[in-house]
Amino acid sequence: MGIIYLSREAYEKLQKDLKQLKTVKRRQLSKEIETARGYGDISENAEYDAAKEAQGLNEKKVAELEEKLSRSQILEDADMPKDEALLGATVTLKDMGSGEKIEYMLVSDLEADFAKGKISVSSPVGKGLLGHKKNEIVEINVPVGVLKYKIVKITR
Incomplete structure (x- = not known):
């Protein structure tokens, strides 16, 4: 493993x-x-x-x-690029369909808690956001279809 x-x-x-x-x-x-x-x-x-x-x-x-x-x-925050959606980053997204803003923190499987806005980097949305930067448009394939988001902000 x-x-x-x-x-x-x-x-x-x-x-x-x-x-x-x-x-x-x-x-x-x-x-x-x-x-x-x-x-x-x-x-x-x-x-x-x-x-x-x-x-x-x-x-x-x-x-x-x-x-x-x-x-x-x-993983220490100091070791991670501040402008990329990586483990430990909080990512603010704009749903390109509804205009709704959503915020997720990217975490490990062990830390994931959807109710608290913590999603696993191995989840479909987590995988789809990894490595992307502010102002990028991402299309994420999920079981119910394709989600399209604009990355509005990335913080650590």
Whole structure:
């Protein structure tokens, strides 16, 4: 698998989540397993089975986060051209059909949150904007047709 490009904020959030899972959550699940053992025969102990399953899921999440962090590279704004629609840029667009203005921040898949205006650079719109500059007209193929935008502003 390839490199995962992240903002410093996203990288630090992943590290924080990993620490939480490895410390607090592991201790909590360990206590739950011990408590469930106290209920008697573990071969017919639903609480024990549930706690062991939760422990397995936690360890899977730990492994996934460690793998993502090992492939992650932090992109600093200082390293990026200020006039190009790239990861970390906020792009203001004008819909050439309706005249409506739209603003998106281009982020990694891990950071994408459409409700907050954060779209992944691997989404159709994100891919269509990458590398373009202010005042360029872009046509983006999406499942419902073609979107046509003018790039009004790019900020970091």
